[in-house]
Amino acid sequence: MVFNVSDSDTRKTITDFPYEITKMEHVWIPMSDGKRLAATIWLPKNANTYPVPAILEYLPYRKEDFTAIRDSIRHPYFAGNGYASIRVDIRGTGNSDGYLPDEYLQQEQDDALEIFDWIEKQPWATGKVGMIGKSWGGFNGLQIAARQHHALQAIITLCSTDDRYRDDVHYRGGNILASDMLWWASTMFAYSARPQDPKVVGDSWKENWIERLNTNPYVHEWVSHQTRDDYWKHGSICEDYEAVDIPVFAVSGWQDGYTDAVFQLIENLPYSKGLIGPWYHEYPEVAGPEPAIGFLQECLRWWDQWLKGIETGVKDDPKLISWIQDSLPPQVNYEERPGKWVADTNWPSVNIQDKQLWLHNSKLTDTYTKTDSVIVPSVQEHGYYNGVFCPFGESGDLPSDQRLENGKAIIFTTDPFTENIEMLGNPIFDMEFKSNQENALVAVRLCDKAPTGESTLISWGMLNLNHLMSHENPESLITNKKYQAQIQLNCVGQSVPKGHRLELAIAPTYWPQAWPSPKPVTLEVLTNKNTKLTLPVRTPQPETDAAVSFEAPETAQVIDREILREEKRTREITHNMLTDTWKLDDYSDEGERFLPHNGLKHGSKNKNIYSIQSGDPLSAKAECYWELTIGREDWDIKILTDSEMTSDKQNFYLKNKLTAFHNEKQCFQRTWEETIPRNYQ
Numbered sequence: 001m002v003f004n005v006s007d008s009d010t011r012k013t014i015t016d017f018p019y020e021i022t023k024m025e026h027v028w029i030p031m032s033d034g035k036r037l038a039a040t041i042w043l044p045k046n047a048n049t050y051p052v053p054a055i056l057e058y059l060p061y062r063k064e065d066f067t068a069i070r071d072s073i074r075h076p077y078f079a080g081n082g083y084a085s086i087r088v089d090i091r092g093t094g095n096s097d098g099y100l101p102d103e104y105l106q107q108e109q110d111d112a113l114e115i116f117d118w119i120e121k122q123p124w125a126t127g128k129v130g131m132i133g134k135s136w137g138g139f140n141g142l143q144i145a146a147r148q149h150h151a152l153q154a155i156i157t158l159c160s161t162d163d164r165y166r167d168d169v170h171y172r173g174g175n176i177l178a179s180d181m182l183w184w185a186s187t188m189f190a191y192s193a194r195p196q197d198p199k200v201v202g203d204s205w206k207e208n209w210i211e212r213l214n215t216n217p218y219v220h221e222w223v224s225h226q227t228r229d230d231y232w233k234h235g236s237i238c239e240d241y242e243a244v245d246i247p248v249f250a251v252s253g254w255q256d257g258y259t260d261a262v263f264q265l266i267e268n269l270p271y272s273k274g275l276i277g278p279w280y281h282e283y284p285e286v287a288g289p290e291p292a293i294g295f296l297q298e299c300l301r302w303w304d305q306w307l308k309g310i311e312t313g314v315k316d317d318p319k320l321i322s323w324i325q326d327s328l329p330p331q332v333n334y335e336e337r338p339g340k341w342v343a344d345t346n347w348p349s350v351n352i353q354d355k356q357l358w359l360h361n362s363k364l365t366d367t368y369t370k371t372d373s374v375i376v377p378s379v380q381e382h383g384y385y386n387g388v389f390c391p392f393g394e395s396g397d398l399p400s401d402q403r404l405e406n407g408k409a410i411i412f413t414t415d416p417f418t419e420n421i422e423m424l425g426n427p428i429f430d431m432e433f434k435s436n437q438e439n440a441l442v443a444v445r446l447c448d449k450a451p452t453g454e455s456t457l458i459s460w461g462m463l464n465l466n467h468l469m470s471h472e473n474p475e476s477l478i479t480n481k482k483y484q485a486q487i488q489l490n491c492v493g494q495s496v497p498k499g500h501r502l503e504l505a506i507a508p509t510y511w512p513q514a515w516p517s518p519k520p521v522t523l524e525v526l527t528n529k530n531t532k533l534t535l536p537v538r539t540p541q542p543e544t545d546a547a548v549s550f551e552a553p554e555t556a557q558v559i560d561r562e563i564l565r566e567e568k569r570t571r572e573i574t575h576n577m578l579t580d581t582w583k584l585d586d587y588s589d590e591g592e593r594f595l596p597h598n599g600l601k602h603g604s605k606n607k608n609i610y611s612i613q614s615g616d617p618l619s620a621k622a623e624c625y626w627e628l629t630i631g632r633e634d635w636d637i638k639i640l641t642d643s644e645m646t647s648d649k650q651n652f653y654l655k656n657k658l659t660a661f662h663n664e665k666q667c668f669q670r671t672w673e674e675t676i677p678r679n680y681q
Contacts (some may be wrong), residue, residue, distance in 0.1 A: 253284070363410065
C-alpha cells in the first residue's frame with residue numbers, strides 16, 4: 001500500500017490562496033475517558049476572528065509520517081479556501097493514546113462524536129463539520145454519519161462500502177477473499193504495531209508500544225465470522241440507510257475494489273451523488289489512469305454548499321457522473337484510459353436497459369435455443385491472472401490477457417457485435433445447476449474479446465453456492481439436485497465496439513480470489529431458459545453527456561521529502577512441472593522517505609505468496625510478509641511480520657509472528673497460532 005503523490009503533467013500546484021494559512025501541530029484532543037487523540041490542524045490565520053467550518057479526516061495511518069506527504073497537498077488546500085482542515089490519528093495509532101484491536105470499532109465512532117464536541121468549542125469553528133476520507137476514512141465517514149451528530153453536515157466518501165460482509169476485503173459473494181483476507185490482516189498486524197514518537201509523547205511511548213505489539217492479529221476475528229452475522233452488520237450502513245440523513249458524495253474508480261458501493265449508496269441515500277472515473281484506489285486529483293480531474297475544486301463546491309450555505313449548483317448535479325471506458329487490449333497497468341464522461345440524472349437510470357443472452361453450445365445468443373447442459377470441472381490454478389483485487393496503482397496490478405485463463409474454465413462467446421454498445425452497472429449471471437459436492441462455489445468472468453484475439457477482463461463475480469438462501473444461514477448442497485443461483489458481477493462502465501465479442505467464463509475455482517472448496521467440484525450448468533447473462537446496456541444521451549466537464553486537477557504544494565530508497569515491484573507466476581505446483585510471488589518495496597520538517601524517516605516492504613497444487617484444493621496456502629521501518633536520529637524502529645493461512649477439510653490454520661527491533665536490537669517476538677473450523681467455506 002503506497003501513500004504517495006504521483007506526478008501529473010496536468011496537475012497545478014496552488015501556492016496563493018484566498019486565505020493565509022496557519023498550521024497547528026501536535027494538537028491534543030481529550031477524550032472523556034482520559035485518553036488523548038493526536039491532531040494536526042490547518043486553518044485560516046484569521047479564523048479566531050472569523051470562524052470557519054471544519055473538515056475532518058480520521059485515519060489509523062499515522063499523520064506524522066506515513067500519510068504526511070499526501071496530507072500536505074490536500075489539507076492546506078481546504079484551509080486556504082476558508083476551512084479548518086483537521087487530520088486526526090484514530091485511538092491506538094500514530095501518536096494517539098491506546099492501541100487498536102480491530103477495524104471500525106464502536107470506540108472509533110464514539111471518539112469521533114467527542115471530536116465533533118471539541119471542534120464546536122474552538123474559537124475558530126462555526127460548529128459545522130464535514131468528513132472526507134478514502135478507504136478506511138471513507139468507511140468511517142459513512143458509519144459516523146449514521147450516528148447523527150448535529151455538527152456533521154455532509155461527507156465525502158471515497159473507495160468505501162455500505163456493507164462490510166458483501167463488499168470488502170474479507171468476503172466476496174460469501175467466499176473468503178483469499179487474495180486479501182490474510183494480506184489486509186497482515187498489513188494491519190504490522191501497521192498497528194508501530195509506536196508513538198517519543199519526541200512528541202515522551203517516555204510513555206515504551207509502555208504503549210508493548211501494548212501495541214501484543215495486539216491480536218485481526219484475521220482471527222475475521223475468519224471466525226464466516227457468515228454475515230452481527231459482527232459484519234456493525235458498521236454496515238445498509239442495515240439502516242435512513243440513519244444517514246445528511247448529503248453524501250460517493251466516489252470511486254473502475255480499477256478500485258469498491259466501485260459497487262457507489263451504486264448502492266446513490267440508490268438508497270436521498271441526499272447523495274456519485275462519481276466514478278477510470279481510477280485506482282486513490283483520490284481523483286492524483287489518481288491514475290488518466291484523466292485525473294480537479295477533484296479538490298469539486299470538494300469545495302460540495303463544502304461551500306453544505307457547510308457555508310453558498311449556492312454552488314451542487315443541488316442540480318446529476319445523480320451519477322461516470323467515465324465510460326473505451327475498449328483496450330489487456331495490460332497490467334494503463335497510463336491512460338480513453339473514454340467519455342456521461343451523466344445520469346437519477347439512479348437507477350432510465351437510460352439503462354437489460355440485454356439478455358442465453359447459453360447455447362459454446363455461444364452466447366440473443367435468442368434462447370433449447371440445449372441440455374455443460375460440465376464445468378475444477379482447475380485449482382484458475383484465477384492467477386485476475387490481477388489485484390483493489391489496485392493502488394502499482395505496476396502489475398491489473399489483469400493479464402485472459403487467454404491465459406480461458407483454458408481453465410468453460411467459455412461461451414457472442415458473435416461479433418454489429419454495433420457499438422455501452423454498459424453501465426452490474427452484469428448479472430443467472431444459472432441453473434447441479435453440484436457433485438455438498439460445498440461448492442462458482443466464479444464468473446466477463447471479457448472483451450478483440451478481433452485479433454486478445455481477451456480483456458472487464459468484470460468478474462463469484463458466489464459461495466452454500467449461501468444460495470442467505471449469507472447468514474448457509475446450507476449444504478444436495479448433490480445432483482437442481483438449484484438456481486444468481487451471481488452479480490462487479491459493476492462496469494465499458495464500451496464494446498463493433499466487431500468485438502463478449503466472453504463468459506464459468507468455473508468452480510478462482511484462486512487466489514476465492515479460498516478453494518474442500519474437495520474438487522464438478523458443476524453441471526443446465527443451459528435452459530433459467531441460465532442467462534443480463535447486461536446493463538446504456539443508451540447514450542448526447543446532450544446531457546456532453547455537458548459534463550471538470551477543471552484540471554490542482555493541489556497545494558507537496559512537502560519537501562528525500563527519497564532514501566526507490567520503490568520496486570515484481571509480480572511473478574511460476575509453475576513447478578515436477579510437483580504440478582503453481583505460485584504467485586508478489587513483492588512490493590514501497591521505498592523509504594525522509595521528511596526534513598520533522599526529521600522522521602519511514603519505509604516498508606511487502607511480499608505475498610499464493611500457492612496451490614493442481615488437483616488438490618487443500619494445498620492452498622497464503623503467506624504474507626511485512627517489514628516496516630520508522631525512526632529519527634538515535635531512535636530507530638523495525639517491525640517484521642510473517643503471516644500464514646492454510647486449511648484442511650475441517651479447519652483453517654492461522655499463524656502470525658511479529659518481531660520488533662529498537663536501535664537494531666531485537667526487543668520483542670511473539671507467535672500467535674489459531675485453528676478455526678470451516679463453516680461452509
